[in-house]
Amino acid sequence: MILRDALEIAVASDTGRVRQHNEDSIAQDIDIGLAVLADGMGGYRAGEVASAIATTTIFRETRSALETLVRGQTDQATGYRYESLVMRDAIAMGNDIIFEAAREDPEFEGMGTTAVATLFYDNRVTIAHVGDSRGYRWRGGKLEQLTLDHTVVQEYVDSGLYTPEQARVSTDKNLVTRALGIAADVEVDLGEYKVLSQDIYLLCSDGLTDLVDDPAIAAALTKHDENLEKTAGKLVEHANSKGGLDNISIILVRITQPFTTPSSWQTKLADWFTSS
Numbered sequence: 001m002i003l004r005d006a007l008e009i010a011v012a013s014d015t016g017r018v019r020q021h022n023e024d025s026i027a028q029d030i031d032i033g034l035a036v037l038a039d040g041m042g043g044y045r046a047g048e049v050a051s052a053i054a055t056t057t058i059f060r061e062t063r064s065a066l067e068t069l070v071r072g073q074t075d076q077a078t079g080y081r082y083e084s085l086v087m088r089d090a091i092a093m094g095n096d097i098i099f100e101a102a103r104e105d106p107e108f109e110g111m112g113t114t115a116v117a118t119l120f121y122d123n124r125v126t127i128a129h130v131g132d133s134r135g136y137r138w139r140g141g142k143l144e145q146l147t148l149d150h151t152v153v154q155e156y157v158d159s160g161l162y163t164p165e166q167a168r169v170s171t172d173k174n175l176v177t178r179a180l181g182i183a184a185d186v187e188v189d190l191g192e193y194k195v196l197s198q199d200i201y202l203l204c205s206d207g208l209t210d211l212v213d214d215p216a217i218a219a220a221l222t223k224h225d226e227n228l229e230k231t232a233g234k235l236v237e238h239a240n241s242k243g244g245l246d247n248i249s250i251i252l253v254r255i256t257q258p259f260t261t262p263s264s265w266q267t268k269l270a271d272w273f274t275s276s
Contacts, residue, residue: 009254017244024038049101058117116128125193208248210246
């Protein structure tokens with residue numbers, strides 16, 4: 001199955017009503033099932049540089065690794081599919097490059113970026129993320145957040161110090177505890193999920209979720225989910241109508257039909273030994 005025939009993708013990115021320029025970066029390649037969104041931070045235009053490095057590096061490293069990857073196998077040490085580890089390593093490489101750039105150029109000191117990415121393969125999706133850009137799944141009329149924010153406020157919620165309602169109105173909700181480029185090493189969260197036809201996967205920066213709550217996102221998907229481009233536009237409009245305090249970026253991916261990865265001879269041989 002060719003992924004282009006099984007996926008539908010729509011993207012939108014807007015500066016918002018307050019910021020002078022857009023420090024978000026988004027990219028997608030339907031042919032390899034990859035979508036990446038990064039939300040930069042730092043001094044003048046440094047965030048824009050960091051997010052661009054992240055998306056460029058993740059794409060380059062993922063494409064390169066997929067060319068030689070033996071598909072359909074699981075890493076025994078971690079329990080993750082090798083496709084997931086490709087994503088983890090690509091994001092880690094982005095962290096390395098941003099961190100070194102910030103060290104070498106005073107203009108970029110303190111720059112960093114969040115990142116959330118999806119890779120679709122073999123009727124599955126891996127969602128990898130660092131920071132507070134989010135990944136959601138819309139299935140059967142229900143919206144589910146698949147990522148957990150790496151923020152101080154989320155840690156307060158996890159420890160019971162805040163309720164989710166208190167977290168939503170906290171003035172500290174944008175203090176991230178993890179981001180690319182801030183330290184020499186970064187921990188990347190991975191999630192693997194089986195996909196179903198008509199699932200919609202949403203990647204977004206906090207410029208959307210800080211102003212538009214989950215019920216409002218679900219309402220937009222309910223009303224416009226037949227047209228992904230329109231849905232993305234309506235979500236941007238909704239965030240801007242609430243003040244547009246930050247850049248707003250969105251990627252929507254719909255599963256239109258099942259897709260399986262053709263087994264290589266290595267995979268078939270491994271399967272034969274496993275079953276024998």
